[in-house]
Amino acid sequence: MSLARRWLDPIRSRWFFNRPYRQRHLSSRNGITVYLRFDDAYSYLLVQLLPQLEELLIPRLKPLKIVICTQASSPPNGLTAQAWQRYMLDDAAALAAQHRFVFDVNNPAPTSLPSAALIQQATDILQTSPLRGTDYLHLLQDIFHMLWQNQQGKLNTLHYMATRRPASAISAKSSSHDTPAIRFMDEAIPSGFLLFGGRHYRAIDDFLRLTRRLKQQKLLNNEPIFLINHIEWGEHLVNDPESLNEVQALHAQLDIYLALEDPVSWLILAYIKRELVDYYNISLNVHPLPYQGRDEFDWGLIARLSRRTEVGIAPFCRPTQAATLNLAHILYRVDEEQRSEILLDLLKCIWCKGLDASFAPHVQRLTSMALEPASPTLLPVDLPEIQAWLDSNQLACNAYQQPDLPVMVLQIGEQRQVFNSLYRVWRIESLLAEALEES
Template sequence: MSLLRRWFDPIRSSWFYQKPTRQEVLSTEHGLSVYLRLDDVYSYLAVQQLPQLEEILRDDLKPLKVIISNTSAEPPNAMTIEEWRTYTLNDAKILATQHRFSYDNEKPEQPTQEALQQAEVILKNTPLTGQNFLYLLEDVFHMLWQQQYGKLRTLFIMASKHQKPQNFPERVFNHTPVLESYFEFGGRKYHAVDDLLRLTRRLKQQKLLIDNPIFLINHIEWREHLMSDAEELTEIQAMHPELDLYIALEDPISWLLLAYIKEELANYYNIQLNLFPLSYHGRDFFDWSLATRLSKRTEVKFTPFCRPTKDSILNMAQLYYSVPEEQRIDAMYEILQAVWTRGQDLSFQPHFQKLQHDLNIEKLIDFDVEALLENNDRQCAEKHQPDFPVLELRIEGKRYVFNSLYRVWMIESIFSNVLEQKYKAENELERAQQEAEEQDLDGSNDEKREM
């Protein structure tokens, strides 16, 4: 690692962390825009919130600008188009269940090309504006994603015969590559579902809303446990859940999430953690403001840091695999803590040796560390996830795979659903037993009467 990075990173990161991360006022000059694709399932979830959002916007941001693209961006993390589609359909099902969106839970599928073309004509030709257009937009998305193609064709015929293409500045159809739906405000992008609460907090802070935003009511905040009932908690702990974490060591999000899960969730729910460090993925070029914001929301210390390079990753992995297996979670916690809160450069021998001493490692392993990391890479790739860290939760014989800071809430949500299903099954069994006992009693009474 260069001397510049080793000495400048800790100074720069401390300065950046201490300065206000929230710009006091974002410009309203370009209003609020939402980017959609008719064949994007996240857009389908997003449009279900737009009429309500438009209703509480101040006039400064009205009308909400809707940009509809017919072009998809490249899938992330080297996923194929089919892998990405499969992932998004499953992920949307999870979001819909958690946040109570309308969704086809039985057999979600992409709309046909013919249906997409018909929907675009309907939306281009309609003279409706403002909230009325947003309601139509929502209805059209329902027809596309619920396979209501008869209704869609009827609207298409009417729009084709009796209307002509409209030209409204707040309604744009273009070819801008859009991977998944997002909002744009003040030059910043917000994921249409995952960042909706962050966006509305920003709008409320700038007094751009006329009423309280009530969105995603089942959202689980950091450090606020979904389950606090002692009996329910004991039941989950008795199920001995396991959580595998595939982490890129040069990614600060890995440190922030590992620290949060270890400090806040692992002991609370009796989760057995298993760590699989990955080879270098270039994640040291990250969004500093996002990591800083996450640090403050999760209450996990961050900075001064010294971003690890590829050489640092190998040294970090060597330390990790040199400790006994039962001590590795604590060891990785200390390794990442040294890098991300004490500015240690583990490609620098004095820093490496000090940490080796702190971890009580007398002898380093002589295995091929790169081969170990590449094996972890292969296992991680088999999960077909678009982002890191990748998480796999196992409980009650089932496995759940998800990824990134945006899905950590799923750990507690899954626990809640597992208990709900368990109680439901127990109630059904109890009801069946009670009915059987009543039938036996009736049969016994009949026999007595015959005697």
């Protein structure tokens, strides 16, 4: 790390975290725009919330602006189209089961996405519909149900009725001064999201954050009640002592594949260790990955997540590729049972105390701190051996076919569940509670 970055990063981070981390007011001039795709499972879940959302909005934000995009972005993290489709369907099924969406929970992996022929029929129906406002949103929701539940007969009937409307009704509609209820764009989006005040709120993960923002700016006419089964940071699903003992007796194991330079990984790891590992008697194993280039990040997201998890993260010096290799060199020489504890100590020094893992004196301090209890007869380790260890972790991580990091693998008895990123940390508690009910 350059000298300038070593000195300026802590100053920059301290300045950033000391200022208000949330912009007090977002412009509501352009209302709320909802971007959807017919072949996107997250869009299917999102449309089930839109009628209720519009009912809560103050009049000047109505109606919601609906945009249907016809193209999909490239799959994330180098996944194949088939792997991304399989992940999306499984993840949407998990969200549906948690939050009581309609998504054929009994068969969480449909064999295919809606066909092009059905999508064209849906497009024709929505383009010719005279409905507006909440009625149109209910129609949109019904169309998505027909597409995803393969109700071809219902869609054919609705399409016949929509395309056989009298010419006078169609001409009256075209001469109306009402704004279109929907727009179709030949544009690629990764998945459904909402746009408000220039900010993107992904479905379904950021929906509660959007409603909190709308409530704060007094843009809702009533108390929003959405996703009532959402698990907040620091909330425990199991509180009864007897039930807690049963969960602890399950001896669950959690493996985390993470990028050493990623601040989100630090926040998640510290939170899981503090709130979940000892509380639920989880065996925690960490698997560092080679440098992923994740030392450039969203400062606002980091500030918000730091406050919600109550995990400190400033001042800091972002690890470079050389720094992550030095950290891996230290971790490789530590016993596997102690690796998670040592990694937490190392990352705390980096993200909270501003130590630079590429600066020789700081590396020496980190090394002596991590290896102090170990035997002084430890033999030096060659760089190729360290790289081979990191590469093997990368291969194991890639085999799970996850779109984001960190990748988490929860083993409860014979059952194994794989999920990823800060948006799915809640699944640890959810899966443990489900295992308790089954037992």
